[in-house]
Amino acid sequence: MTTLESKILLIEDVLSMALLYEKQLNLAGLGVKSVETLAAAREAIKEENYDLLLLDLNLPDGDGLSFLEEIQGTPNETPAIVITADSSLNNAVHAMKLGALDYLVKPFSESRLITTVNNTLERVMLREQIDTLRQTHQSGSFHDFIGSSSSMQRVYRTIENVAASKATVFITGASGTGKELCAEAIHKAGPRAKKPFIPVNCAAIPHDLLESELFGHLKGSFTGAISNREGAARAAEGGTLFLDEMCELDLTLQKKLLRFLQTSMVHPVGASQPEHVDVRVICATNRNPIEEVRAGRFREDLYFRLNVVPIALPPLNARGQDVIEIASSFLAKFSEEEGKQFQGFDAGAQALLMSYNWPGNVRELQNTIRNMAVLHDGEVITQEMFPPLEGELGSLSPISQEIPNSIPVQQPSQAISLEGNSLATLAELEKKIIEDRIEAFSGSIPKAADSLGVSPSTIYRKKEDWLKKEAV
Known part of the structure; x- marks a missing residue:
């Protein structure tokens, strides 16, 4: 950003000061456009995206604080450095609260101007990179x-x-x-x-x-x-x-x-x-x-x-809810390829996806979803549509709260139970899996949580719920 490719909008009504700032910034390799009023600034940010605003707080058609508040949270919101006089330092602090990244107090030196602008541009660029990475990761891809x-x-x-x-x-x-x-x-x-x-x-x-x-x-x-x-x-x-x-x-x-x-x-x-x-x-x-x-x-x-x-x-069976995310992606892809109308998985199908151990990992999951998309049709995938699975059931990670606890986890040909012949609810299976995983990690809840793909607070909350139910 610290090249002529950067776009800085300078909003300064004193022509001599605007020309001076513009010259100093251009010599430092920064591109600048100058306007004298807030009205001109509004038109400028509508027509073009700027990397940074250099905004004088005292302007003939309004004050810079109102302008910052006006554009905050809109598509025209732009990172800003405010310019103020000694007597209005409180306004600079108020501007920072409204989202300004820094301020300059008149009079300021050329080196102070260039350093402040460059540092702010670097912060803006870093913030954009972080936001991009966060959005990418949070989207699950x-x-x-x-x-x-x-x-x-x-x-x-x-x-x-x-x-x-x-x-x-x-x-x-x-x-x-x-x-x-x-x-x-x-x-x-x-x-x-x-x-x-x-x-x-x-x-x-x-x-x-x-x-x-x-x-x-x-x-x-x-x-x-x-x-x-x-x-x-x-x-x-x-x-x-x-x-x-x-x-x-x-x-x-x-x-x-x-x-x-x-x-x-x-x-x-x-x-x-x-x-x-x-x-x-x-x-x-x-x-x-x-x-x-x-x-x-x-x-x-x-x-x-x-x-x-x-x-x-x-392995896939250690990735928690990723199984549902990956399966949903495959289902959308294969439904389009096969001209089918599938929109997702019902509660029983999700439970089966989460409880199966997937020895063939993502490749096996991909083939399973493709099989169902080819051989069946409907709005949702159900348990009965699954082909015979070669692995084992029982490694159940905690699943979405949208799945009712009363739905038993079972394949068409077999059901899971804790003891004897009674069917276990998802809540019972979940408790058993969590307790077994905690025991496997010698009582370490953070390690158990990490292996299940959930946060430790989730397990602590569930343990508290179990104690409350046992006390009733």
Whole structure:
């Protein structure tokens, strides 16, 4: 903002002072438009958006305080610095209460003017960035991710912090948790966003062809090499190389990959000289890399070279209400594709979504919603529409208060119970799950709450409610 691209509206009726301020600001590389009255200022902010107002409080057709109050909370509201005389310092304080970000007391030096304007513009820019991030996160989406749980908020913050860096990122998580989505988010959020993003699934390519796939080869370098091949590393020049299922690499190729990471040089199969490439490397695995190192299947030096910034993606059943948000997004998408009229999930379907453990994570949820959108129609998804689920029921996180406690959580073929054959209500299941989770974390309510995707105050409030009911 501190360039001629910034738009500052100066409202000053004394022509000599207006010309002086305008000249000083222009010399500092700031763009300024001057007007002499509040009427002219009203027209100016209707016609164009300004980054900052420099507002004299004493004007011929009104006072600046009334003007600030007038535009507050309207589409024309603009950050402001007020200009006042010594005798009206109280007005400056009042202006700050009305939203002005700073004030200047006449007479003031050129350096004071420039410093105040620059600092205020930086504050405005920072505030806009924070508001944008807050709106993005509160809306439950981040790049192509969906979900606003605390566990995913931590992932989003890590992505933001690491996006501009060249550091290697190692993503871990079970199959279907969105490792490639995470890698793409890092790529899109960083300075390499306009360059290629090249994914390579190390588990899907035969070991004897993987070196060629990564680093390329020359024609005739081996049987079947009928032409030159660029290789993924060179194809990603200037961008990002994403190596999925890293733990599938054999030890020989791990050594070559380590050399590539250390030197940024690729050696195509059959070539006499290596070539330099500029790529950022992001890796992922659905295994525990530490266990692979201990078992001798993964080089320790490669692991530490890759694990500069680790990102662990949580399983879907640890993301609380994200399940409903993601399912709703998939339902809207597939309903449109299939020409169906689904608007959401009824209470029983939501309970089933929350209680199922989703061993296949987001990928399994996606396939389940697609199945129902293809095979059924109606306004809402019900329990009876669910296909057979391969996992288990019972990991019930606290669900929305809109779901009545009297609705039993059940699949078409089975029902959940606490003991014996009696059906459990959602309230009973919720209490059991919360108590079990607190016990699992040795009595730590904050840790239990975090694992369930809720705030600790939610659990404290529920425990208080339980005590009240037991006392009756």
